Amino acid sequence: MSTARDLPAVVFDLDGTLVDSEPAYFEAGRRLLAAHGVDGFGWEEHAAFIGIGTRETLRALRERYALDAPLEELLAEKNRLYLELARTSAAAFPEMRAFTSMLAERGVPMAVASGSSRAAIEAVLAGAGLDDRLPVRVSAEEVARGKPEPDVFLEAARRLGVSPAACVVVEDAPPGARAARAAGMRCIAVPYVEGTSGDPAFRAADLLFPGGQREFTARAAYDWLTGAAGGTR
Template sequence: MSTSTPVAVIFDLDGTLVDSEPNYYEAGKRVLQQFGVPDFTWEDHAEFIGIGTRETLEVLRQRHGIDAPVDELLDLKNAAYLELAAAHTDAFPQMHKLAEMLQANGNPMAVASGSSRPAIEAVLPGAGLDSVLTTIVSAEEVTHGKPAPDVFLAAARLLGTRPADCVVVEDAPPGVEAARRAGMRCIAVPYLPAQADDPLVASADLLFRGGQREFDAQRAFDWIVRK
């Protein structure tokens, strides 16, 4: 990594910057109920944490024999999620602090998420992050979602930064794998405690095993700027 180039930081959104998974679970549950699937549990939802919405719905559509096209399911879920997100979405305080520290230090930053652009643009203002994080890439705007590296590589291009000069902040195995494939360093802050032992998460360059309850903005900032 170049010592003369400021490190760019690419944040995942859901489960990393903001605790949006409860809203995604409820939105998915509502949509599946409309198509005769009444028993979608949190455990069912947790299987797809870190995977793009479209990819998730494609699997669920096949699994439950839903006839509706995935685009219809996607529109329904996005509408339900936007309603829930507008009502309430919490930013993780230490993540918010890290983003502000990086902004003050002049580090380029972006959000690269599996969510739709409307969902990202709805969440960031509600979480007080829209003035800090202005560069956005949705997985719907690239060919392949995580664990493919496309969304992170697109973010690096928008920031005008080499992948080797980027650090990704992620909460789930597919995102950590996407960062590895992109040739980027990765800070892992697992949303689900059990995922701290996942081999992909464990391979991150910096791991906060306790997730958000252990995450420390100053420690992460110091590690980033030293790189």
């Protein structure tokens, strides 16, 4: 039987992977844009930015809609709106909660690496009841580049004290899967958006659940991680 020392560390994306916080992110973005005179921001437009850091998303939206407000002001406003919503609305996906429990029982090192702000990460983990289980956290605010660049994952490995090759990333969006690959890490892909499972970044993942959270099970991921599933899916 493999020991915890034999198993790779697991680095989780947060939004859309561990917790269902994307609706709160969408609503925060919609309210932000409406406050700056932009109406009609819809879910499909939001979905195009899933997996991309908040700063990078707002930079693109600021340019698209020719917003006058400085980027830092928009970022602070978006984070404030999001925190108001996420503290009470973001819930952990049940099978992801079960997966973290299995890993914790084996003593597997775990971290969160997210495009969200540090304050958002901490608020969401606390609201979802996962804060004690995942004390190692990296925000895109703390690195030079957000996803799809590998910086947050490389920093997570550094804080865990392991090599990138000894890490497995759990991701829900193509930019995150690309970031994992660029970091030299294996990837479990659990697509959040229906229809994105055929994205090349997901097809290159080491373990893919094409049906996303409705297909993902803690047991299947754990068995693959421990080698019981016999290779990749």
